[in-house]
Structures are given as structure tokens and as C-alpha cells.
Amino acid sequence: MELKKPDLEMTVYETKKGGQYRWVTITTLLLAIGAILHLISPSIAGVTPNWTIAMYCLAINLTKPTRGQAFGIGLVAAAINIPTSKAAFPYGNLVSEPVGALVCAIIVSLSLKMTIGNLNLKPAISTFLTTLVSGMIFVTILKVVMSLPLSVYLYGMIPFVFGVGVLNAAITQILYFPAQKLFNLQGGSHDSNNN
Amino acid sequence: MQKAAPLTKLILTVFVTIWAIMLQSIPALAILIAAQLLILILSKVSAGIYKGVASLFIFAFLLGGLQYVFSNDIILSVVTALKMTAMTLVFAILLATTRMQDLSAALVTQCRVPYEYAFMLTAALRFIPDLLTESKAIQEAQACRGFSPGGNPITRLTSFMAIIKPLVLKSVSRSETMALSLELRGFGSKKNRTFGSNVALEVRDYAMLALMTAITISLILVRF
Amino acid sequence: MTAITIDQFSYAYKNNQKVLDNINAVIEEGSFTAVIGPSGAGKTTLCLAIAGAVPHYYGGSLSGNVLVNGMSVRDTTMPDLAQTVGTVLQDYETQLVTMTVEEEVAFSLENIGLDRGQIATCVKEALAKVGLTGFERKEVSALSGGQRQRLVIASVLAANPKILVLDEPTSALDPEGTESIYQLLSDLNKQYSITIVVVEHETAKILPYADQFILINGGKCLQSGYPAKVLTYMWKHKIYTEAIPPLWQLKLTLEDKTGFQFADWKNEDDAASELRKLIQKEASISA
Numbered sequence: 001m002e003l004k005k006p007d008l009e010m011t012v013y014e015t016k017k018g019g020q021y022r023w024v025t026i027t028t029l030l031l032a033i034g035a036i037l038h039l040i041s042p043s044i045a046g047v048t049p050n051w052t053i054a055m056y057c058l059a060i061n062l063t064k065p066t067r068g069q070a071f072g073i074g075l076v077a078a079a080i081n082i083p084t085s086k087a088a089f090p091y092g093n094l095v096s097e098p099v100g101a102l103v104c105a106i107i108v109s110l111s112l113k114m115t116i117g118n119l120n121l122k123p124a125i126s127t128f129l130t131t132l133v134s135g136m137i138f139v140t141i142l143k144v145v146m147s148l149p150l151s152v153y154l155y156g157m158i159p160f161v162f163g164v165g166v167l168n169a170a171i172t173q174i175l176y177f178p179a180q181k182l183f184n185l186q187g188g189s190h191d192s193n194n195n
Numbered sequence: 196m197q198k199a200a201p202l203t204k205l206i207l208t209v210f211v212t213i214w215a216i217m218l219q220s221i222p223a224l225a226i227l228i229a230a231q232l233l234i235l236i237l238s239k240v241s242a243g244i245y246k247g248v249a250s251l252f253i254f255a256f257l258l259g260g261l262q263y264v265f266s267n268d269i270i271l272s273v274v275t276a277l278k279m280t281a282m283t284l285v286f287a288i289l290l291a292t293t294r295m296q297d298l299s300a301a302l303v304t305q306c307r308v309p310y311e312y313a314f315m316l317t318a319a320l321r322f323i324p325d326l327l328t329e330s331k332a333i334q335e336a337q338a339c340r341g342f343s344p345g346g347n348p349i350t351r352l353t354s355f356m357a358i359i360k361p362l363v364l365k366s367v368s369r370s371e372t373m374a375l376s377l378e379l380r381g382f383g384s385k386k387n388r389t390f391g392s393n394v395a396l397e398v399r400d401y402a403m404l405a406l407m408t409a410i411t412i413s414l415i416l417v418r419f
Numbered sequence: 420m421t422a423i424t425i426d427q428f429s430y431a432y433k434n435n436q437k438v439l440d441n442i443n444a445v446i447e448e449g450s451f452t453a454v455i456g457p458s459g460a461g462k463t464t465l466c467l468a469i470a471g472a473v474p475h476y477y478g479g480s481l482s483g484n485v486l487v488n489g490m491s492v493r494d495t496t497m498p499d500l501a502q503t504v505g506t507v508l509q510d511y512e513t514q515l516v517t518m519t520v521e522e523e524v525a526f527s528l529e530n531i532g533l534d535r536g537q538i539a540t541c542v543k544e545a546l547a548k549v550g551l552t553g554f555e556r557k558e559v560s561a562l563s564g565g566q567r568q569r570l571v572i573a574s575v576l577a578a579n580p581k582i583l584v585l586d587e588p589t590s591a592l593d594p595e596g597t598e599s600i601y602q603l604l605s606d607l608n609k610q611y612s613i614t615i616v617v618v619e620h621e622t623a624k625i626l627p628y629a630d631q632f633i634l635i636n637g638g639k640c641l642q643s644g645y646p647a648k649v650l651t652y653m654w655k656h657k658i659y660t661e662a663i664p665p666l667w668q669l670k671l672t673l674e675d676k677t678g679f680q681f682a683d684w685k686n687e688d689d690a691a692s693e694l695r696k697l698i699q700k701e702a703s704i705s706a
Contacts, residue, residue, distance in 0.1 A: 010429065010482040011493070013474040021382060024311050025373040029326075029366035032319040036327045037359065042351055058363070072312040079316050083290050084323065089279065090286050091212055145216055146258075146275045149266040156261065167352070174356055179367050186371045296522050318516045324560035325512070369513045375476055376514040379506050380574075381498040381530035391525040391538045 023063035026183075027073050030055040034077070035084040047163040052077050053100060053134055054168045057127040058175055060104045062183050067105050074101030092141045100134025124173035131168045135161035197238060197292045201301035203400040204289045210407045211285040215278045217414050221270070224277035231284045240291040248287055255279040295320060300390035310388055326362065333358050420448040422582050422614040423469060425640075427483035430464060430473055438464045440638040441483070446631070448581075451608045451615045453625040455649075456635035457659055462618040463509065465635065466586045469616065470506040471497045488581065501527070505575030507568075509586040509618075514571050520546070520562070521555040524574045531578075545577040548611070549603060565596040569603065576607075582614040583607065589624065601628050622650070623664035627685045634659070647683040666690055 034055035041048055056077045060070055078093035107126040114122045139157040142148065211227070218224050235244065259276030263269060289298075299313040337357055377383070423446040430439040438461045446452050454462045467473040468485050471492045485492045488503050508514055517523045524542045533541070546552050549569040554562075562570060568588060575583065583604070589597035605628045608615045619625045622632075632649035634642045636659060642652045650663055654671045663671070670681050670690070679697075684690045 010431070010480040012480040013478045019371075019374055019476065021311075021377050022370060022374045024315060025370040025377065026367060028315045028318045029322060029370055029373070030363065031315065032322040032326050033359070033362055033366060035319065035323055036330060039327070040330065042355060062367075072309065073315075075308075076312050076315045076319070080319050082286050083320065089282065090208075091282070146262075146278060147271070148262055148275065149268075152262060152265045156265065170352070171356070171359075175360065175363050178360065179363055182364055182367050186368065295518050314516070317518055317522075321516060321518050321559055324558075369510065372508055372510045372513045373516065375472055376508055377516070378476060378497050379470060379472065379501050380527040381501060384498055384530055384532075387532050389529050389532050389534060389538070391522065391529060391535060391542070393535065 023059070023065045023069060026063055027056065027059040027076070030059045031077055031080050035080050038081070038084065047160065047167060049167040049171055050131060050135070050164050051171075052081060052097070053131050053164075054127060054171045054175075056097075056101055057104050057123070057130050057168070057172050058179065060101060061108055061123045061126060061172065061176055062180060064108055065105060067102055067109075070101040070105030071098045074098030077101065089138075089142055089145075092138045092145075095141060096134045096138040099137055100130045103133045104130040121173070123176040124169040127172040128165045128169035131165035132161060135164060198399065199292075199403060200396045200400045201293045201297045201394050202305045202396060203403050204293055205298075205301065205306070206404060207407065208285045208289055210411060212282050213411060214414060215281040217418060218278075218281075219274065221273055221277065224274065224281055227281045228277060228284060231281065231288060234288055235284075235291065238288070238292050244287060244291040248284065251280060251283045251287065255283075294392070296390075297392045297394055300392040301394045303388070304390060304394065311383070314382075326366075329365070330358060330362055333361055421486075422446050422448040422450070422488060423616070424486040425465075425468075425483075426486065428468065428481070428485055429483055430468060430479060430481040432464075432477055432479045435479070438638050439468070442635075442638075442640045444633050444640055444643045446614065446616060446633075448614055449608070449612045450631050451605065451629050452617070452631040452633060453622075453629040453646075454616065454618045454633045454635060455620065455622050455625075455659075455662060457662070458620060460635045461638045462620075462635055463586055466506070466584050466616070466618055468492060469582075469584050470504055471495060471500040472506075498531070501580070502578060503580055504582045504584055505578065505580035507571050507575055507583070507585040507588055509590065511568055511571045511588070512591075514574075515559050515567060518558060519555070520551065520557050520559060520570055523559060523570055524577045526574060527578050541577045541579070545573040548576055548607065549573040564592055565599060568592065568596075568600055572603070572607075580613070582616065584616045586618045587620070588617065589619075597624055601625065604628065620662065622662045623666070626664055626667075645683070 031052065034051040037049075037051035037055075041051060056073055059073065065073065074097040075094065078090070078097040081093060082090045104126045107129060108122065114120065114125050136158070139153065139161060143150075143153045143157075211231070214227060215224065218227065232248075235248070255276040258279055259272040262275050263272040266272065295317050299317050302308040302313045303310050337354075423444075425442050425444045425446075428439060428442045429437055431437045442465065454465060456462050464473060467477070469487060469492070471487075473479065474481055474493070475497050481493075487495075487500060490500065490503070492500065515523055517526055521542055524545050525538050528538045528541055542555070543552075546554065549572050551566065551569055551573060554566070554570075559567070559570065572583070572585075572588075585604070588604075589600050592600065601624065604615050604617065607613045617625060617629070626646060629646055631644065632642075632646045633640060634649050634653065641658060642649045650667050651671065653659055653663055654667075660668075666684055666687060670684055674680060682689065682693055684693070
């Protein structure tokens, strides 16, 4: 190699200052995808995945927002469904989704490792629990407000919530790895957790 | 209704929800629904809105039906269906008569929602048509490669994932450009953000708010 | 006056090889400059450096400096630089983030907190400059590719920048769309004396409009100056010759074979009229 001045004189901007709105943009696009999937998704054995929940869980698993931010993400997720799909009971979603997103952010922030072998199962577990919490809140509000009979609630709605939870967990888990690889390649989030 | 401030209409959604929960009789709920339909008609909303309204009715009918199957109580089932319709119809009024930018301005300046969240809402709505086109293109490309939806539920889900995956991955990489462009355009700068829309309340709005409060108080008095 | 001075500028993304290596170039105020070179040469990174995204967004390490209107990009924040330099990124669709045309143009003005009256005036002016008057209430998703590109330019112009940097603005457009965007940029350059910097790998597209080329290859600036000078250099040194416009390949071949010197053709018409004159002259001599 020819003799050149060493690269020592290059100023190093070590910390990535930019990208502070990456959580905003990634959530925006994923929620938009969730909304269109509502329109084109097939149902699996009579149960349709809740794409909105799956997508904000994916966004939260990728960007690891603060709890306050997650709460806001949940509010936005509920609001987007009002104009796009026929949200059956908007105020129910406006309560259930923020709580769900909060649950997801809390599970994601736990230092507890959730792995089988090398497989990180956090996306699936957080999504399953989020769907369960959000779904239960929603159907409970629906039951109380609409004074639905207990039998509808116990045998019609709760099993449905579990079914959706399983589907959502599978979807988020499958999408998480390729998405995370790409996300980290581009510089990723402000703190790069090694999970 | 287009002339009313977005905040007034937001508050209307809260009040209508409360009224729908409080009212228990079929005629009263029917009046509430009729009044809302009248508002829609008087506001001369576009035909597309009525399609959405029709699907609201169908959903409410199904919910009532479900309840009838389990409880065999026809009155209760009708009340449930009507409540459902009354509560969702008001959102159709809000969205049909309010521009999204005005709503977002009202949420941020009057309801104190941090701007990031109002931005996410409007930006997501902006990208929905583009993503829908993209998803159709992917679907067609998959069809060319001999992909066929069908088979058992598991294969159906896996083949549907083949459409979602490229969509999600492209969005992850786009989100980087979008975040950069937001910073270049001064998004989130410390100064107070302004809005191009004027969403201030006027006399008309105060009158409507007073009317809504009066209705609520009289309902409470009647019930207790 | 110089608008942009790139002074011994080197840059490497985080944990990566150098992408730009000791670049020196000067862009004069009011010029129309095209940054050309093969893909992966570092053209986009150079754009990002002028906008301040390098290093403020991407981190990494650098030496030398880029001065924009006398401001060092090292010490100026991106939003501050954006008051002087308007940037249109390559994936311009993703830069459009609002539902309607007028909101898009107002977006950056609202972010810096202008009052409603000022915003309305700026939006009107910016839309007029790009020929989108009357589209205020249209939904962004209903616009064509060319209209979207115009809208992005308008949204950047709203802040009244002195310099406009565009990264491959026409890569997604058809030939007519491309021509009309470059015509628009040329008008903005002449009428409002906005300095234009465009990254373009198809040299033929930009030849009729640019008054300066900067040739980048492998992170190094090989040549800059009049398009004719840069194209001749590429021809003589056999660098990136596939990008030399066919018309110029013809001109340079003819010059090599005949010893003639032709004018700096910007398009086929220039070439035709010069050749016609030449033939008439030859004919009158032999007659």
C-alpha cells in the first residue's frame, strides 16, 4: 500500500444521532399494512388474525419504544381502524389497544430471556399476551356496554380471542427475524439490544 | 355539519356514546339513529359514506342475531343492535364531514395529543392506497409463479405470508428514508408547531356544546 | 460566489470502508451541476453530505469539510441547513407523508412554526413555481409519478432554499416525465437563480441542462467542470465510457477520425445544424 496519511485524522461521529424518529416511521408504515391486510386477508378456519395488533407488536419488538410511546402507538392503532375498516365499537378499541401496546412494550423491555435453544420467542410470546389482554378488554367492554349474556361472552368470544392470539403470535414471530435483520443492517434502533 | 369545528364533533362522539349506553328503549335509540342519519343527509356527504353506513347496519344486525341465538330475548337483541349502530354512526358523521388535517390540528392543539401520534395517524392513512396497490402487484407476481390460494388453513396462511413478507420488509427499509426526510424537514423541532388549518371554536360550536350538555343532563334526570 | 465548497472531504459510514475519498469540488452560485458516475461511486453519499445527513444522521467518520453558503456541515444541524439546501431523496414517494397536496407543502413550514398567513402564501407560491396550482385539495395518492415528483420539489421549495439537491429525480419516470422535470429544474435555476445539484447516472438526460459535471468514481472525484471537458476526459481516459451520451460518442469518434473540432452539442438539433453547415461549406468549396 502506498504511504498515505493515516486515517487517524478522520473525525469519528461514533453515536448515530439521527434516526430518532425511526420508531414513528416504522410504526406508521406497519400500521398502514395492518389496515390493508384487514381488507384482503383470508380467514384461517373461521378465525381472522388481528393484523393491527400483529403489526404494532412487530413494530414494538423492532423499535423497543418507551411505555409512553407504546401507549400512543396503541391509540393510533385504534384510531386508524375507525376510518379504514368498520371498527364495530371504536371506543372499545381506543381503550383495549393502548393497554395492549403497553403490555407488549413491558414484555419486550423485560431482561428475561425467552428462548428455546437459539430461537428468541419474545415476539411470539409478547404478541400472544398482547392479543389476549387487548382482546379480553375489548370483549369485556362490549359485554358490559351491550349487556350481552354471559354465555355469549364465555363460549362465543373468549375462545375466539385465544384463537386470534395464537395466529397473531405465529405471524409476528415469522416476520420478526427477516425484519429485524434488515432493521439492524440499517443502523437499527438507538440502543442495539443483543437478543 | 362541515362548518362545525372538529373539536365539537369529537365531543359529539363522546356524548352520543354516553347517550347510547344510557338509553334502553327501542324508540329512544331509534330516534337517536334517525337524528344521526338526518345529520348525514343534511351534510350532503358523498355516496361512499352510505356504503360504510350500510355495512355498520349489517354488523349490528349480526351482533343482535348472535345475541338472540344465545339468549332468545328478542327485545334485548334489538336494543343491542340499535346501540351498536348509534355508537358507530357518529364516527361516520365525524369522518365524513371533517378533513383529516383539521382533525389532526384539533387533536394536537386542543386535545394536547403529542404531534408524533397525530402524524402517524394521517401518514398511515396517506400510505394505505399506495400499499394496497403494492400488495396487489405482489399478489399478481405470486400468481404468475403458480401460487394459488387454497388448500388447508396452514398452507393458506403460509401462502398469504408470502405476500406480507415483501410488503413488511420493503416498509422497514422505506422507514429509514422516511425518518431521514422527516429530520430534513424539521419534524419535531423544539419550537411550537403551527397548523395551516383554522380549528378554533365559534359561536355555533358553543351553542352545539351547550345543547349536547343539556340533552345529557335531562337524560340523567329522567333516568334517576 | 460559491454555493458549495467540498474541501478534501472523506467519509466512511459506521464500521465501513471509505465511501468518499478526498473529494474536492466547487459549485458556483446559480449553476446547474450534475454529479455523474457509476452506481456505488458515492454520488448519493455526496448529496447526503451537502444536506448534512452525513454525518448528522448516519454517524460514521469524516475528514475535510463541506461548506454550504459558508456554513460547515460539521457544525450545522440538519434542520438549519435545510433552510439553505432543499433535498429531494431518491425514494421521493416516501418523502410524501400527508394526505393532501397543500398539507405536504405546508408540512416543513408548520414544523418550524410559521403562522397561518405566511404558510398560506408560501404554499401558493411554491405550488405555482412547479405548476401545481389548483391541486391544493387533491389527495397525494391520486397524483401521477411526475406530479408527485413536482410536489416533493414544491414542498422543498416552500422553505425558500437557495440550493436544491436532487438524487436521481427521474429514475422512476418515463422519458417525457423526465424531460419535463429537468425543464422545470432548469426554469427554477434561470428564473429564481436557485443553484441546482442533481445526481444522474444517465448523462444523456441531463446534458441539455447542466452547465457543470462532477465525475465520481470509486469515491474519488476524477474530474469536474464544463460537461464538454468532463465527457472528453472520460472518452480519452476510457473511464465509464458507457455513460457518454451516444451523440457525444459519435462526436468524439468523428473528431478522432477526421481531426475536426465540433461545438459542444447539447442535443441532436445542435449536431444536425452544425453538420448541415459543414456539408454546405464543403459543397460550396468543391463547387
